[in-house]
Amino acid sequence: MSPHRLIPQDSDDKIFLTGATSHAKENGFVDGIHDQDSDKAIHENMYEPPIKATDDHLVEFSEAMRTVAKALRRAAEAKAAAQVEAAEWKRKYELERASNLRNSHEGATFEGSLCNSGEGRLNNSCDVTKVDNPSIEQSERCCRKHGICSHEILQDEATNTNYKFAGRKVTRKASFRLSWGCNGYNSGQQKHEVVSFERGDITTAERSSKQILLKWETHPQTVLILTKPNSNSVRILCAEMVRWLKNHKKIDVFVEPRVRTELSKEASCFEFVQTWENDEEIKHLHSKVDLVVTLGGDGTVLWAASLFKGPVPPLVPFSLGSLGFMTPFQSENYRDCLDMILKGPFSITLRHRLQCHVIREAAKDELDTEEPILVLNEVTIDRGMSSYLTFLECYCDSSFVTCVQGDGLILSTTSGSTAYSLAAGGSMVHPQVPGILFTPICPHSLSFRPLIFPEYVTLRVQVPFNSRGHAWASFDGKGRKQLAPGDALICSMATWPVPTACLVDSTNDFLRSIHEGLHWNLRKSQSFDGPRDG
Numbered sequence: 001m002s003p004h005r006l007i008p009q010d011s012d013d014k015i016f017l018t019g020a021t022s023h024a025k026e027n028g029f030v031d032g033i034h035d036q037d038s039d040k041a042i043h044e045n046m047y048e049p050p051i052k053a054t055d056d057h058l059v060e061f062s063e064a065m066r067t068v069a070k071a072l073r074r075a076a077e078a079k080a081a082a083q084v085e086a087a088e089w090k091r092k093y094e095l096e097r098a099s100n101l102r103n104s105h106e107g108a109t110f111e112g113s114l115c116n117s118g119e120g121r122l123n124n125s126c127d128v129t130k131v132d133n134p135s136i137e138q139s140e141r142c143c144r145k146h147g148i149c150s151h152e153i154l155q156d157e158a159t160n161t162n163y164k165f166a167g168r169k170v171t172r173k174a175s176f177r178l179s180w181g182c183n184g185y186n187s188g189q190q191k192h193e194v195v196s197f198e199r200g201d202i203t204t205a206e207r208s209s210k211q212i213l214l215k216w217e218t219h220p221q222t223v224l225i226l227t228k229p230n231s232n233s234v235r236i237l238c239a240e241m242v243r244w245l246k247n248h249k250k251i252d253v254f255v256e257p258r259v260r261t262e263l264s265k266e267a268s269c270f271e272f273v274q275t276w277e278n279d280e281e282i283k284h285l286h287s288k289v290d291l292v293v294t295l296g297g298d299g300t301v302l303w304a305a306s307l308f309k310g311p312v313p314p315l316v317p318f319s320l321g322s323l324g325f326m327t328p329f330q331s332e333n334y335r336d337c338l339d340m341i342l343k344g345p346f347s348i349t350l351r352h353r354l355q356c357h358v359i360r361e362a363a364k365d366e367l368d369t370e371e372p373i374l375v376l377n378e379v380t381i382d383r384g385m386s387s388y389l390t391f392l393e394c395y396c397d398s399s400f401v402t403c404v405q406g407d408g409l410i411l412s413t414t415s416g417s418t419a420y421s422l423a424a425g426g427s428m429v430h431p432q433v434p435g436i437l438f439t440p441i442c443p444h445s446l447s448f449r450p451l452i453f454p455e456y457v458t459l460r461v462q463v464p465f466n467s468r469g470h471a472w473a474s475f476d477g478k479g480r481k482q483l484a485p486g487d488a489l490i491c492s493m494a495t496w497p498v499p500t501a502c503l504v505d506s507t508n509d510f511l512r513s514i515h516e517g518l519h520w521n522l523r524k525s526q527s528f529d530g531p532r533d534g
């Protein structure tokens, strides 16, 4: 077929193309000449100037588009910075408010928090818990003088008196002390900053997170037992444990309202078991219980963490699930385990949580966010039911990170690194490492590798206006929220970690979990009788 000279339908510019007439028509061009003129047309075109005008317009247009894109990105970065700042202010405001509430809350007698003489997040918990209280002053003096980290005790007007909770008497909360040390219980070393500055030289002589030990200063008296629902073995064990704690350890027991009903149906001797009546009471639960015991799998640990929006009492997770990554204690040995925990000292893993805020496009200002949600594993932003690619713009503080085009994105804690993030190709990270994992789910790009951000950043995931569909956020696999174009999710390290008791220590428990739970790097050993060097 002979070549044709084709003229764009709505343009005066002439473009020379090779191809069939019909094909050219499909593409919006009309045949400008008759077949018999084709030789003449070829001849003419050989001497025609190149398609300069069209090229110039295209170049101009693409430059204009680049400028617009740059301006849009700058605007988005400015917005990200403003949102990050607003989120930080909101976080500070909430901490302040929580602290004020605590001070004015007439029920609470004792309550614990970490204190740290260095900078950073743990320091925040120190800041917010400062009250006019001799024991705090003492602990601050202690921190300053010896650099020893200690548990703080808050006291309010109801000092040393029993108080009522859901119409029942509650005894005072046990106090404990935390210390950082590598070699056994005698090493009460302070947690030092990773980098110090000594005589003008930057050093990393002190390492930051050593194994943390919890040592009771007064006896724990109240235990909250949380159980996986719909399991007979869990129900039976729970009843047995409640009885043992009361009769042999003189411990007061709290359970969820559902479990309280089950127990009271079982026998009248469970009348002493306490519970709560409404969400308001759950908010103050942390100041009533010394220890939380979970009976179930990892989901029950996540559930327990989700009950505490602020400080979390130490958690003792018993394994009654199938995988049990975060549940090192065996239920068969519960008496010995609880004996050991109630006596102390014991190692804990301080599991960091992420605080997530959803900011709606319709929000009046950056402070107008929905209630923050705390996650122990991860927040996932995915495409939900939509069959379109998720399109998400991601910022770290005020810097543009990337656009996610794929099934979604996981922002995970290091504890959650062995859960969904792992399945999406993220690295496994020791739970004591502070950081935020940024793991794409099925990205439609060959070069999108997972990232790990340091713990101090704030991440913002925005559904852009030109996204074809909505996105969905879910929190530890629960409570899905729809994100429309223009909505954003802001995520940063939460102030309140989840302290979980270790069977041995953080590292031993973690390695045992990945060996036994995931069969990590299981391979038959190479035989000895093969070829050898030399």
Ligand SMILES: NC(=O)c1ccc[n+]([C@@H]2O[C@H](COP(=O)([O-])OP(=O)(O)OC[C@H]3O[C@@H](n4cnc5c(N)ncnc54)[C@H](O)[C@@H]3O)[C@@H](O)[C@H]2O)c1
Binding pocket: 297, 298, 299, 300, 302, 321, 323, 324, 325, 326, 377, 378, 415, 416, 417, 418, 419, 420, 421, 423, 475, 476, 477
């Ligand atoms: N493709 C996946 O791997 C996938 C998909 C959805 C959700 N999840 C995970 O399930 C979690 C919710 O757990 P659930 O028990 O309520 O739901 P579930 O009952 O569906 O259990 C999910 C599985 O993940 C395991 N798991 C949970 N947290 C873990 C952790 N930190 N490390 C290792 N394994 C862990 C559980 O033991 C369980 O086997 C979510 O937070 C998410 O991480 C994983």
Ligand SMILES: Nc1ncnc2c1ncn2[C@@H]1O[C@H](COP(=O)(O)OP(=O)(O)OP(=O)(O)O)[C@@H](O)[C@H]1O
Binding pocket: 226, 227, 228, 229, 256, 296, 297, 298, 299, 300, 301, 302, 303, 320, 321, 322, 323, 324, 325
């Ligand atoms: N006290 C509770 N109240 C309501 N739901 C709970 C409670 N404890 C656990 N769940 C939910 O029940 C589900 C199953 O719990 P869990 O993961 O502990 O058990 P499992 O599935 O048998 O264990 P594994 O995850 O190890 O296989 C989870 O989705 C969890 O969120």
